[in-house]
Amino acid sequence: MNPLLRVEDLHKRYGKEKVIRGVSFSLERGETKVVIGPSGTGKSTLLRCINQLTIPDKGRVWLEDVEITHARTNINHVRAQIGFVFQNFNLFTHLTALGNVRIGPIKVKGMKKDEATKLAMEELARVGLADKADAFPAELSGGQQQRVSIARALAMTPKLILFDEPTSALDPELIGEVLQVMIKLAQEGMTMLVVSHEMGFARSVADEIIFMEKGVIVEQCSPKLMFTCPSQPRTAEFLHKITELYGETEK
Amino acid sequence: MTFRWDWLPKLAEGLLLTVEITAVCVAIGIVLGTLLAAGRVYGRRWLRLLCGVYIEFFRGTPLLVQVFIVYFGLPSIGVTLSAFTSAALALGLNTAAYQAEYLRGALQAVGSGQLQAARSVGMPLRQAVWSVVFPQAFRIVLPAWSNELIQMLKYSSIVFTITLYDLMGMGKKLAAKHFTYLEVFLVVALFYLAVVLILTQLLNLLERRTRLPGLGSDVEAPAKYRLWTPLRRPGGRGR
Numbered sequence: 001m002n003p004l005l006r007v008e009d010l011h012k013r014y015g016k017e018k019v020i021r022g023v024s025f026s027l028e029r030g031e032t033k034v035v036i037g038p039s040g041t042g043k044s045t046l047l048r049c050i051n052q053l054t055i056p057d058k059g060r061v062w063l064e065d066v067e068i069t070h071a072r073t074n075i076n077h078v079r080a081q082i083g084f085v086f087q088n089f090n091l092f093t094h095l096t097a098l099g100n101v102r103i104g105p106i107k108v109k110g111m112k113k114d115e116a117t118k119l120a121m122e123e124l125a126r127v128g129l130a131d132k133a134d135a136f137p138a139e140l141s142g143g144q145q146q147r148v149s150i151a152r153a154l155a156m157t158p159k160l161i162l163f164d165e166p167t168s169a170l171d172p173e174l175i176g177e178v179l180q181v182m183i184k185l186a187q188e189g190m191t192m193l194v195v196s197h198e199m200g201f202a203r204s205v206a207d208e209i210i211f212m213e214k215g216v217i218v219e220q221c222s223p224k225l226m227f228t229c230p231s232q233p234r235t236a237e238f239l240h241k242i243t244e245l246y247g248e249t250e251k
Numbered sequence: 252m253t254f255r256w257d258w259l260p261k262l263a264e265g266l267l268l269t270v271e272i273t274a275v276c277v278a279i280g281i282v283l284g285t286l287l288a289a290g291r292v293y294g295r296r297w298l299r300l301l302c303g304v305y306i307e308f309f310r311g312t313p314l315l316v317q318v319f320i321v322y323f324g325l326p327s328i329g330v331t332l333s334a335f336t337s338a339a340l341a342l343g344l345n346t347a348a349y350q351a352e353y354l355r356g357a358l359q360a361v362g363s364g365q366l367q368a369a370r371s372v373g374m375p376l377r378q379a380v381w382s383v384v385f386p387q388a389f390r391i392v393l394p395a396w397s398n399e400l401i402q403m404l405k406y407s408s409i410v411f412t413i414t415l416y417d418l419m420g421m422g423k424k425l426a427a428k429h430f431t432y433l434e435v436f437l438v439v440a441l442f443y444l445a446v447v448l449i450l451t452q453l454l455n456l457l458e459r460r461t462r463l464p465g466l467g468s469d470v471e472a473p474a475k476y477r478l479w480t481p482l483r484r485p486g487g488r489g490r
Contacts, residue, residue, distance in 0.1 A: 053367055080373030090368035093465050094386045104372040107382055138465025149368075156372060 002065055004029045004191050005050070005160055010059035012045055019045045020056070021215035027160070032192040034202040034223075037212035038238065043195040044087075046212070047162045050193070051075075051082045063159065080108050083153025083161035087168050089145040091137040097124060097148045098133040101155045108156070116155075123151040127181050143174030147181055154185075161185070163194040199242060203227065211235045254434055258425055265421030266442050272339050272417060273404045279343025280403070284350030291351065292358045293380060302351070309348035315409050317341045322413045338410040346403050350396065357392035358384060390466045397454035401447050408443075418442055 003026040012020040019042040027033055035043050048054035050061055052068060052075050061068040068078050091100050102120035105111040111119070124130045127147040137145055146166055153161050163182070167175040179201050186192055186205040196202065202209055203223045211219045211226070211234075219226065219235045230236045291302040309317065322337035332340065361384050369379035411420030422439035426432045 051371060053371060076370075076373045076375050078373075079371055082371075084368075084371035086364065086368060086371075088364055090364040092365060092368065092383055092387075094383075094390070094463055103382065104374075107378060108373040136464040138463075152372070 002062065003027060004031075004064060005193070006062040007046075007050065008060045008062075010046065010049055010056050010061070012042070012049055012054065012056045019215055020049065023059075023212070023215070023217055025210060025217065025220065027191060027193060029159075029191055030189045031207045032186040032190075032194065032205050033208045033210055034206040035193065035195045035210045035212055036197060036199075036202065036238070036242075037218075041212050042215045043212055044164050047084075047164050047193065047195055050162060051079050051084055053084070076108070080104075080156055081159045083150075083156060083158035085146070085149055085153055085161060085163045085166050087165040089137070089142070089149045089169070091145050091149055091152070093137055096134050096136055097129060097140065097151075100137070100148055101151045104152060104156045120151070120155055123154045124148070126154065127151045128177075141174060142170045143177045146170065146178045150178075150181055150185075160191045160193065163192060163196065165195050165197075167196065167198060197242060199227075199239075211238065213238070252434055253429070253431055254438075255429070258435065258438060261421055261425060262418060262438060262442055265416055265418040266446070268335075268415065269404065269407055269417040269419075270446070272335070272342065272407045272410060272415075273400075275339040276342035276346055276407070277400055277403055279339070280346035280350045280399075283343065283347035284354060287347060287351035288354035288358060289380065291355050293376065306348045306351055309345050310352070314342070314345050314406055315412065317345055318409060318413060334410070334413050334415050337413060338407070338415055342403060342407060342410075346399060349399055353392050353395040353399065354388060356395075357388040360391050361387045387466055390461055390463065393454075393458050393461065397451070397458070400454065401450055404446060404450065405443060 005027040007026065008024050010020050010023045011018070023042075023046060025033075035046065037043055045054055049056040049059075050068070056069065059069070063078055063081065066073060066078060068075070091097075092103065095103060098117065098120050101123055102113075102116040105116040105119060106113060121130060121133060124133055127150055129144060129147055129151065132140060132144060132148070135144075137148070140148065150161075150166075166182070167178050170178065175198070179198060182192070182194070182201065183205050194201075194206075206223050208220060209223050209226045210217055211230075211232075213234060219230060219232045221231075226235065227239065230239065287302045287305060290298045291306070292299075294302065318338060318341040321332065321341040322334060325332065325337075365383055365387065366379055369383040370376070374382070407417060408419035410417050411423055414420075416424060418439055422435050426435040429435070
C-alpha cells in the first residue's frame with residue numbers, strides 16, 4: 001500500500017531565493033512527524049506546498065494514490081481531506097466557534113445543518129470547548145482559538161492534519177492546552193505533520209523528526225536518536241541552541 | 252418672507268421622486284459595485300484592469316457630465332431613455348464606482364489569512380469569498396457605504412437639469428413661480444436634512460445590529476447618552 005502522504009523532490013523559490021531545494025519524505029497512516037529547523041528554512045512553505053496554498057515550482061506530492069500536484073486533480077477535493085492549522089489560527093471572525101467548525105461540513109460536504117451542528121459540537125467537546133460554542137473568536141484566548149481551529153480541521157474528518165507552528169503565536173501559559181489536544185490526537189492515531197519547536201511534544205509523540213535547514217532535509221530520524229546522537233554536526237548544534245533556549249533538561 | 256402651505260404637498264411629491272431615484276441608483280450601485288470590487292480584487296489581470304478603467308472613468312469625470320451623456324448623448328446612437336431611467340442609471344453607474352472602491356478597501360482589510368483558511372477547508376475561491384470574506388467586508392464597509400448613500404441622496408439634486416421634478420426641481424419651479432427663492436430653498440434644504448437625519452439613524456441601527464465582536468467599530472457611547480448621532484463625514488468630496 002502507498003504511504004498516506006508522499007512528497008518527492010519538491011522545489012520552491014520566491015524570486016531568487018530558493019526556499020525549498022529538493023525535499024522528499026513520506027508519512028504513513030497514523031504517523032506523526034515533526035519538522036524542526038531554523039526560521040526561514042522553508043518549513044512553513046513545505047506545509048503550504050503540500051495542500052497547494054503555495055504552488056511548488058517542481059516536484060510531486062501524493063495523498064494516497066492521488067497526485068495532488070497534477071494539473072487535473074481537483075484541489076478543493078484534496079484540501080477537504082487535509083486539515084490545516086495555522087500559526088495565527090485564522091478563525092473566521094464573523095462566525096462563532098460552532099459556526100467556524102460546522103461551516104466546512106456544510107459548505108464543502110453539503111451536510112445538513114443540524115447534522116453538522118451535532119458533529120461540530122462533538123469536535124468542540126473533543127478539544128474541551130463545548131461550553132464556548134457560542135463565543136466569537138475575538139472573545140476567546142489564543143489557546144482557545146487554536147483549539148477551535150483544530151476542531152475545525154477535525155470536523156472535516158481529514159486523513160491528515162498539517163500544523164504550521166501551532167503554538168508559536170501563543171503566550172507560554174497557553175501552549176500547554178494546545179499541545180495536550182495535539183498529543184491526544186496523535187495517540188488516537190491521527191496522521192500529523194507538525195512544524196514546531198516544541199521539543200517536549202516532539203519527543204513524546206513524534207515517530208520521526210525531520211531537521212530542515214536552507215531548504216533541504218539535513219537529517220531525519222526517531223526523536224530518541226536525534227536527541228542522543230545526531231549524525232550531523234549541524235543538527236547537534238541546532239538542538240543544543242533550542243534546548244538552551246527552552247531550558248529543556250530531561251533526557 | 253412669505254410662506255405658503257400649499258408648497259408642502261408639491262415638495263413632498265418632489266421628495267418622493269428624489270427618494271425613488273436614490274433607491275434605484277444605490278441598488279444598481281450595490282450590485283454593480285460588488286461585482287466590480289470582486290473583479291478588481293480577485294479577477295484575472297484583464298478583469299482587474301477592466302474594472303479599474305471603469306472605476307477611474309466614473310470617479311474621474313463629473314457626475315453632471317455622466318448624466319448628460321446618458322440623457323442627451325445616448326439618443327444620438329439610438330438609445331433613448333426616459334429622464335427617470337437616465338437619472339437612475341447615470342447615478343447608479345457613478346455610485347457603483349465609489350462603492351466598488353470602498354468595498355475593495357474592505358475586502359483587502361479582511362486579510363489573506365481568512366481566505367487561506369477557507370481554501371484550506373476545501374472551499375472553491377468563489378465560495379470562500381462569498382461565505383467568508385464578504386460577510387466580514389460588508390460589516391467593515393458599512394460606515395463608508397452609509398456615507399455614500401447619503402451623498403447620493405444629495406447629489407441626486409442635479410437631475411433637475413434633465414427635466415425631472417425631484418425635490419430640487421420642484422423647489423426651483425415653485426421659487427420661480429412665486430419669486431420666493433430664499434423661502435422655498437430653505438424649506439427644500441430642511442426636507443433634505445430631515446431625510447438625511449432619518450437615514451443616518453436607520454444606518455446606525457443597521458450598523459449596531461450587524462456588529463460582531465472583533466468586527467466593525469467596537470467603541471461607542473452607551474445608547475442612553477445618544478439621542479442622535481452626528482453625521483460622519485470622513486473627508487467630504489465633490490464630483
